[in-house]
Amino acid sequence: MNIVEKMEKKKIEEAIQKYLDVHGYERMAVKAAMFDMDGVLFDSMKNHAKCWHETMAHFGMDLPEWEAYMHEGRTGAGTINLVSMRERGCRATEEEIQNIYKYKSDLFNLCPKAERMLGAYELLVKVKASGVVPMVVTGSGQVTLLERLNRNFPEIFRKELMVTAFDVKFGKPNPEPYLMGMAKMKKWLDDRVLQPCNFIVVENAPLGVEAGVAAGVFTIAVNTGPLPDGALLSQGANLLFHSMQELCDEWEKVVSCLKASS
Numbered sequence: 001m002n003i004v005e006k007m008e009k010k011k012i013e014e015a016i017q018k019y020l021d022v023h024g025y026e027r028m029a030v031k032a033a034m035f036d037m038d039g040v041l042f043d044s045m046k047n048h049a050k051c052w053h054e055t056m057a058h059f060g061m062d063l064p065e066w067e068a069y070m071h072e073g074r075t076g077a078g079t080i081n082l083v084s085m086r087e088r089g090c091r092a093t094e095e096e097i098q099n100i101y102k103y104k105s106d107l108f109n110l111c112p113k114a115e116r117m118l119g120a121y122e123l124l125v126k127v128k129a130s131g132v133v134p135m136v137v138t139g140s141g142q143v144t145l146l147e148r149l150n151r152n153f154p155e156i157f158r159k160e161l162m163v164t165a166f167d168v169k170f171g172k173p174n175p176e177p178y179l180m181g182m183a184k185m186k187k188w189l190d191d192r193v194l195q196p197c198n199f200i201v202v203e204n205a206p207l208g209v210e211a212g213v214a215a216g217v218f219t220i221a222v223n224t225g226p227l228p229d230g231a232l233l234s235q236g237a238n239l240l241f242h243s244m245q246e247l248c249d250e251w252e253k254v255v256s257c258l259k260a261s262s
């Protein structure tokens, strides 16, 4: 291992130690990795951001594309109301919310289907081979989601270990989706003593990082969008990589540190 690699490993070890100290755990024994979907597994955020910008402009409001990344994970109504309050000083009516959201969804459906994020499949194969179970935790609620995941990431995910919009009431930044993911894993393993330190979260959005951290889980940010690293680190991300490819390339180091601490 050269000096750069040693420094990188030290950074990972320190991040894990800090997490253990903050939460009062003696060690991590990671059994599962909970992956967010948009912006992590699929390169879909560019289309979402562009459609949000064009939709709001159509309704006379300004929502820059970069700002759409700040709202990533929020419900459609939540985003619309936030922008409406700022741009017009009032909330949107139910009818407006429906119209605006429908316009955005129609635009999005016209976009080409997002590609797999570079390095994502290779990372998932490595994760599985290292004895960590990959899971998906997403706010998305497309009915074809499982089929699409299985087509793009064959033999990686299990339906019973998946959390989607259909499973949760609140959505991110509420920790509920990740708490639900942990509950599903406990049930699947029939292991009631699993704790947050038996999991990791992989997220690309500030609100997603906030949700993972609020669930008490070691949260790895992958900054795949245009926001500064600080937007993710300030939400409490334990580690940050700049792409899924980078996390894939570093996985052996990450997992050896996670296992060394157990």
Ligand code: CA
Binding pocket: 036, 037, 038, 039, 040, 072, 203, 204, 205, 208
């Ligand atoms: Ca995301």
